[in-house]
Amino acid sequence: MIKGTVKIASEICKGCELCIVACPQDSLQLSREINLRGYRYAELKDDNCTGCINCALVCPDSAITVYRMPKKSK
Amino acid sequence: MTKEIRLMKGNEALAEASIRAGLQAYFGYPITPQSEVLEYFAEQAPKRGFTVLQAESEVASINMVFGAAGAGARVMTSSSSPGISLMQEGLSYIAAGELPCLIVNVNRGGPGLGTIQPGQGDYFQSTKGGGHGDYHLIVLAPSSVQEMADFVFEGFKLAEKYRNPVMILTDGALGQMMEKVELPPEGSLPYVRPEWATTGKAATRERNIVTTLFIEPEVMEQVNIKLQKKYTEICEKEVRYETINCEDAEIVLCAYGLSARISQKAMDLAREGGIKAGIFRPITLYPYPYEILNKLAETADHFLDVEMNAGQMIEDVRLGVNGKKPVHFTGRMGGMIPDPEVIYQEIVKIVGKK
Numbered sequence: 001m002i003k004g005t006v007k008i009a010s011e012i013c014k015g016c017e018l019c020i021v022a023c024p025q026d027s028l029q030l031s032r033e034i035n036l037r038g039y040r041y042a043e044l045k046d047d048n049c050t051g052c053i054n055c056a057l058v059c060p061d062s063a064i065t066v067y068r069m070p071k072k073s074k
Numbered sequence: 075m076t077k078e079i080r081l082m083k084g085n086e087a088l089a090e091a092s093i094r095a096g097l098q099a100y101f102g103y104p105i106t107p108q109s110e111v112l113e114y115f116a117e118q119a120p121k122r123g124f125t126v127l128q129a130e131s132e133v134a135s136i137n138m139v140f141g142a143a144g145a146g147a148r149v150m151t152s153s154s155s156p157g158i159s160l161m162q163e164g165l166s167y168i169a170a171g172e173l174p175c176l177i178v179n180v181n182r183g184g185p186g187l188g189t190i191q192p193g194q195g196d197y198f199q200s201t202k203g204g205g206h207g208d209y210h211l212i213v214l215a216p217s218s219v220q221e222m223a224d225f226v227f228e229g230f231k232l233a234e235k236y237r238n239p240v241m242i243l244t245d246g247a248l249g250q251m252m253e254k255v256e257l258p259p260e261g262s263l264p265y266v267r268p269e270w271a272t273t274g275k276a277a278t279r280e281r282n283i284v285t286t287l288f289i290e291p292e293v294m295e296q297v298n299i300k301l302q303k304k305y306t307e308i309c310e311k312e313v314r315y316e317t318i319n320c321e322d323a324e325i326v327l328c329a330y331g332l333s334a335r336i337s338q339k340a341m342d343l344a345r346e347g348g349i350k351a352g353i354f355r356p357i358t359l360y361p362y363p364y365e366i367l368n369k370l371a372e373t374a375d376h377f378l379d380v381e382m383n384a385g386q387m388i389e390d391v392r393l394g395v396n397g398k399k400p401v402h403f404t405g406r407m408g409g410m411i412p413d414p415e416v417i418y419q420e421i422v423k424i425v426g427k428k
Contacts, residue, residue, distance in 0.1 A: 016250070038190045060251075061252070
């Protein structure tokens with residue numbers, strides 16, 4: 001399986017939670033902290049992201065960048 | 075120039091539409107969920123040549139609007155609930171001075187400092203006159219990003235036609251929501267400097283005076299009579315509303331803005347479930363479309379008022395229905411959004427069949 005990770009622009013995120021619903025791995029959650037506008041933003045909860053980019057596709061504000069890393073062969 | 079289609083946030087669409095409507099000055103103060111309006115203006119102003127100023131408070135910004143409107147400029151301000159509360163004194167002055175301007179309220183959950191999530195708790199404040207004295211704002215309630223843009227043009231037109239402040243009452247979800255929006259070309263709303271504008275006395279005419287102070291009660295009453303005559307004319311000519319599937323409806327959902335969008339889904343669920351539901355959506359919250367409601371009360375059996383507050387517009391729905399049929403209520407408060415499924419369950423409960 002491909003290992004992935006996401007970077008979320010916390011100042012752009014408005015906490016609409018669409019990405020949280022879209023994530024098949026249940027890796028995202030709303031932060032406890034708030035951003036400058038006062039919104040709780042999406043953040044990575046578990047390190048089980050597969051880089052499927054569902055979250056980035058549904059994000060209406062293009063706040064999510066997805067990175068994919070090929071697993072090193074032993 | 076042709077129309078342009080863009081994907082925009084409600085707040086940005088509203089700001090872009092304002093520039094295209096020939097906005098000359100904007101005075102405002104940042105507040106979530108409305109900050110994008112000020113940000114968009116600040117970014118565009120140097121390129122497109124209009125005045126943008128972040129005032130020291132909402133009180134200052136509404137009084138700057140008062141001044142600019144008095145000088146005949148096409149001017150607007152925007153804020154969210156707590157900020158609009160601060161503006162109420164200025165709004166009463168602007169209405170008394172009979173000056174055209176546009177105020178945008180991106181409603182959030184209250185009362186108090188409240189929350190930054192969407193709400194509709196400012197209905198009373200907007201439509202019944204939140205400030206002092208016998209005055210009214212013309213209140214427009216968009217329910218899509220497209221209407222956020224369209225109603226800016228409509229708002230400036232009405233404001234200038236009647237010399238009365240116009241409020242666009244929207245909410246935090248519509249302001250933050252991204253949708254396709256068709257923007258009219260720039261300069262499609264011509265501007266003529268009004269003859270009453272206080273721009274300095276010319277040799278050819280008398281002084282223009284804008285004032286809201288009339289010490290003698292006889293004069294003050296005459297001003298009030300003139301204002302009321304204007305409001306009566308507005309009530310006769312400018313009522314706007316939308317009805318969906320109301321012809322055969324046994325239950326009519328009454329909702330404005332975001333609630334109307336949510337109610338549409340509930341209406342679809344009800345129709346699928348065999349209940350004839352329709353939607354009545356007032357577009358102008360002042361003047362309120364009482365007459366059509368009264369007509370609907372002859373054919374429909376029930377009215378269900380759906381709002382994101384504890385039930386404010388329901389009073390106007392009752393006035394319209396005038397006791398002919400029962401009026402029910404469902405809604406969420408404090409920044410929570412009603413669920414279409416829950417509204418549907420409420421419909422089932424009222425109509426009493428599935």
